Amino acid sequence: MLTTIFSGEFLRRLEALCIQSIKEFRSVRKGDRIAKISGTSIEFADYRQYFPGDEIRHIDWNIYGRTERLYLKTFKEDIDFSTHVLVDASKSMLFPEGDGKFDYARKLALALSYVGLSTHSSVKVAAFSDLETSGSLSDTSFINGTPFFSKRSGIFSISDYLFGITPGGGTDFPGYLTRYTSLTKGHRGVFIVLSDFLFDPAGRKRGLNLLRYLNYDVKVIQVLGPHEMDPFRGISSAEVVDVETGERRLISDTRAIRKEYSVALEEHIKDLREFCKANRILYTLALTSREFESFVLRELPRIGIIK
Amino acid sequence: MGLLNLAGLAYLLSIPVLIYIYHFSRKRKRVEISSIIPWKRLRESVVRSSLFRADILFYLQLALLSLLVLAACRPYWRHASGGTAGRHVVLVLDRSASMQTVEGRKSRFELARERALAQLRHLGSRDRVTLIAAGARPELLASGEQNRAKVEALIEQLRPADTPDRMAPALQSALGLLREGEKAKRRNPAGGAVPEESSEVSLSIFTDRSAESLGLGKLNDWGSIHVERVGAPKDNTALTSISVYKDLFSPRQEVSAYVTVDNFSEKSFSGSLSASAKGKRIASREIALPPGGSITTKIGEELPEGLLDIALDPPDALAVDNKGYALLPGNRTTKVALFTKDYRLAAQLRDLAKAIPHLELDIKSPGSYRVTDMAPYTVSIFHACEPKLEPPTSLLLICPPPQSRIVRVTGNCASGVRFLDWDEAHPVGENLRGLQNVPLGGSRIIEIPSWARPVAISATTGGDIPLVLCGECRGRKVTVMSFDISSMELTKSDSLPILLLLLNILKWLGEPEQNQIATGEAYSALVPEAANEKIPESGTKETGDGFTVINPIGQEERLSFREGEPLTVNATDYAGMYLVSEGFTQRAFVANLSSSAESDLREDRHGEDRVVAEEVVSMSLPASPPSDWSSMLLWCAALLLLLEWIVFSFTRPQRVAEEEERGE
Structure with a gap:
């Protein structure tokens, strides 16, 4: 299944990468990552002066023999942090038709999960929409997401989960995050949100702020399609309908309208980008027209989501 | 530029239909989008203005429709050659008595005046106006006047008269101007500067009569003649005739006034007729008339001398025909002076004068004639003689002398003269039955002067000779009898026609002036x-x-x-x-006023007061009617249709491709 989605070469290159976090997390479970904080791993970190109360067994006697001063030898800590990958599964991810925003997003989620699992990080993937809150979804497992996987084999479950989702409903971003974070207490770590973010700007800010307050290392990938950026291709005069809210509007393709729309969308994107920049949230725009592997292997490392 | 068919503008309604088709009936695709948020930020004004998208085909169709509408309006240039001369507008304003008819709060004349002023206000600065007031006579109040204020002032000053209308002479004058304008246009059909006299002439007639009654028939829809009719049919009752009769030869010389009242309505009339003299009502009588009825009645028994006011009550829409006036003569004696040497004639006329009341005859010898003595006389009779200085009286010459200064005597006819014919229409020729049987004997042969006409003639072998001449010469009535009546015995029955002829002559010469x-x-x-x-x-x-x-x-x-x-x-x-x-x-x-035609407000008056139809037709059906461009515009429309088809053919593949791309 996975090889039908990604090539073997691509998977091998993913294995050489890991999810990057700009925050330090203390965890009950040791992981494969070396934290900057001193710990109990075998990897040497530094020397420091001995102070009363320090473990005597960490004193480096060789140095004492040469200098007659007591120095402690410190080692780096092996840590483990959770990686949360959250995919927008609202109906808007299916539109404009042909853009393949949701496909692109779940492939990104799968790739990032694979990167996480390759470094034995615990990875959880979930999808959000307001189907549950609106009562139109009976299968709540879709909303709850996958369990935390830390072994590479978990990728298959994640793949099944992601490719089993049928997007629908609207978006209740802050509401969903409130419930999600309450369920995953104690699994601090990196929180990657994959969405088109074409919903209420105030709502997305509330959601992202919630993650910040809970000390997640939040990373935002906004997925948009080429038709989203230029919706007038093939439209001369049309009635546009919001697939989530049902709101509609008559429009015509004129130079003035094109210009106005372009400015409006740019402002919407800019608003999110500026918010992320101001709050130390990594942000990138993923256009579905861009070649997928190139985006994962070049763009994501470039901005620091993975390394 | 002008439009011959303004109704064609109604087709402009097709343009909104075209816009509706483009705006509302156009197939709109329903596009599902991920979010309305960016779309909501679009300014409403920009969205609205962009909803109606006109392509080149729309503009071509709009142009095509506009051309067709314009063609339906039949446009034409007012100045075909683009000259600088303005229009020449001839306004004919009816100011006859019927225009005084009250229509609501205003009279017909006021309505006509308002319309004329309104038309005047629409004229350009170079337009010229000729104003003709059509009353009893056409009055040319302004001719080719460019000063509009002056013409407006003239129209404001106009008031309706109490006369019957004589529209025909006014229309003849106006049509003459129209004809001159048409001739000038034909002389200068196109190109070059237009001289002032060749500018377009239009005629507007403001009247309460229909175009048909004026003789214009259906020609009023022709561009240059426009009949602006005011007023609606009305009931009316009028005094249509007032006659005063006085028998000069009756002993009492009674004066009688006869009044005719006509009811020009479909309803019965009931009212009163009254006569006043010097402000006092002297007679009154009730009158009842059936619909369309007429009555002639004598009013008053002993009417005094002077002005008699006659009024018909109650008043109606037209007041002027409810009043009438008569001047009643007083009793008087006709004084006649006879200058003759013939005692037989003198004796016969003396006997005659004795028999006629209020006739005094003074018989004098011709030698005693003094012109200064003649002032008291009404009639002077000269038998076989003639005064050197004519008296200030009416004059009867009986067998004038051969050297007469008043008439030229060319000879004598000795015998065999008889009356052959006489003019019964003349007061002198009335009731002369049997005159042809009276033998006259001899007669002067008189050359008919320019001021006289023969009332009785005789035929001789030498031709017709006048026997009685009547006329007005140098301010007095003159009768010349070319034969001698002195030898006749006027009292005998054989000469009775001659006696009647003499009485007729005396009556005509002595009757008072028409008043x-x-x-x-x-x-x-x-x-x-x-x-x-x-x-x-x-x-x-x-x-x-x-x-x-x-x-x-x-x-x-x-x-x-x-x-x-x-x-x-x-x-x-x-x-x-x-x-x-x-x-x-x-x-x-x-x-x-006394005009039945003017007082009959029920319907059109088709009297004789019409312009000659043939003349109007020959003038107003011109050989070169204003050439409208409708045919040219239709050709342009056809070309535009072809162009539209070509554009459609060229743009169709592109459209189909676009539609396929959109999945329509």
Whole structure:
């Protein structure tokens, strides 16, 4: 299944990468990552002066023999942090038709999960929409997401989960995050949100702020399609309908309208980008027209989501 | 540019239909989008303005429709050659009595005046106006006037007269102008500057009559003639005739006034007829008339001398025909002076005068004639003689002398003269049955002078010779009998026709001047030429002082006249009494509307007052009617249709591709 989605070469290159976090997390479970904080791993970190109360067994006697001063030898800590990958599964991810925003997003989620699992990080993937809150979804497992996987084999479950989702409903971003974070207490770590973010700007800010307050290392990938950026291709005069809210509007393709729309969308994107920049949230725009592997292997490392 | 068919503008409604089709009926795709948020940020004004998208086909169709609408309107250039001359607008304003008819709060004339002023306000600065007031006579008030304010002032000053309308002469004048304009246009069909006289001429007639009754028929829809009709049919009752009768030869000389009242309505009339003299009502009687009925009734028994006001009550829409005026003569004696040497004639006429009341006859010898003594007389009879200086009286010459200055005697006819024919229409020729049987014996052969006409003639082997001539010569009535009646015994039955002829002559010569006319008619009175003046070469000479006329509305007018010619008053536009002062002599006459045609407000009057239809047709169906561009526009429309088809053919593949791309 996975090889039908990604090539073997691509998977091998993913294995050489890991999810990057700009925050330090203390965890009950040791992981494969070396934290900057001193710990109990075998990897040497530094020397420091001995102070009363320090473990005597960490004193480096060789140095004492040469200098007659007591120095402690410190080692780096092996840590483990959770990686949360959250995919927008609202109906808007299916539109404009042909853009393949949701496909692109779940492939990104799968790739990032694979990167996480390759470094034995615990990875959880979930999808959000307001189907549950609106009562139109009976299968709540879709909303709850996958369990935390830390072994590479978990990728298959994640793949099944992601490719089993049928997007629908609207978006209740802050509401969903409130419930999600309450369920995953104690699994601090990196929180990657994959969405088109074409919903209420105030709502997305509330959601992202919630993650910040809970000390997640939040990373935002906004997925948009080429038709989203230029919706007038093939439209001369049309009635546009919001697939989530049902709101509609008559429009015509004129130079003035094109210009106005372009400015409006740019402002919407800019608003999110500026918010992320101001709050130390990594942000990138993923256009579905861009070649997928190139985006994962070049763009994501470039901005620091993975390394 | 003008439009011959303004109704064609109604087709402009097709343009909104085209826009509707483009705006609402256009197939709109329903596009599902991920979020309305960016779309919500679009400004409403930009969205609205962009919803109606017109492509080149729309503009071509719009142009096509506009061309078709314009073609339906039949446009034409007012100035075909683009010259600088303005239009020449001829306004004919009916100011006849019927225009006084009240329509609501305004009279028909006021309505017509408002419409004329409204048309005037729409004229350009280079347009010229000719204003003709059509009353009893056409009055040219302004001719080719460019000063619009002046014409407006003239129209404002106009008021309706009490006269019947005589539209035909006014229309003839106006049509003459129209014809001249048309001729000039034909001379200069296109190109070059247009001289002033060749500018387009249009005629507007403001009247209460229909175009048909004016003789214009259906031609009023032709571009250059426009009949603006005011008023609606109305019921009316009117005094249509007032006659005063007085028998000069009756012993009492009673005066009778006969009044005719016509009911021009479909309803019965019930009212009263009253007569007043010097402000006092002297007679009154009730009148009842069936619909369309008429009655002639005698009013009053012993009517006094002077002005008689007759009024019909109750008042109706047209007031002027509810009043009438009559001047009643007093009793008088006709004094006749006979100059003759023949005692038999003198004796016969003396006996005759004794038998006729109020006739006094003075018999004098011709030698005793003094012109200064003749003032008291009404008629002077000269038998076989003639005065050197003509008396200021009516004159009867019986068998004038061969050297007569009044008539030219060319010879004598000794015998066999009989009456052959006489003019029964002349007052002198009335009731002369059997005159042809009276043997006359001899007769003078008289050359008919220019001022006289033969009332009775005889045929001889030498041709017709006049036996009785009547006319007006140098301000007096003159009758010439070319035969001698002295040898006849007038009291015998054989000579009875001659006696009647003589009485007719005396009556005609002695009857007072006419003092009652219809409004609009000319009044004329004879003013005998002063006897001591020599007759000028031209026959007449203008008097220095002239005479003064005061009309019923108090306007005074000074007029001149020539001695020897009748004193004439033409301006008799208002009903009532006119005072004419000439030196120490004062005359009066009255004018009444008395026109059935004018008072009948029920429907169109198809009287004789019409312009000659043939003339109008020949003039107003021009060989070169205004050339409208409708045919040219239709050709343009056809070309545009072809162009549209070509554009459609070229753009179709692109459209199909676009539609396929959109999945429509």
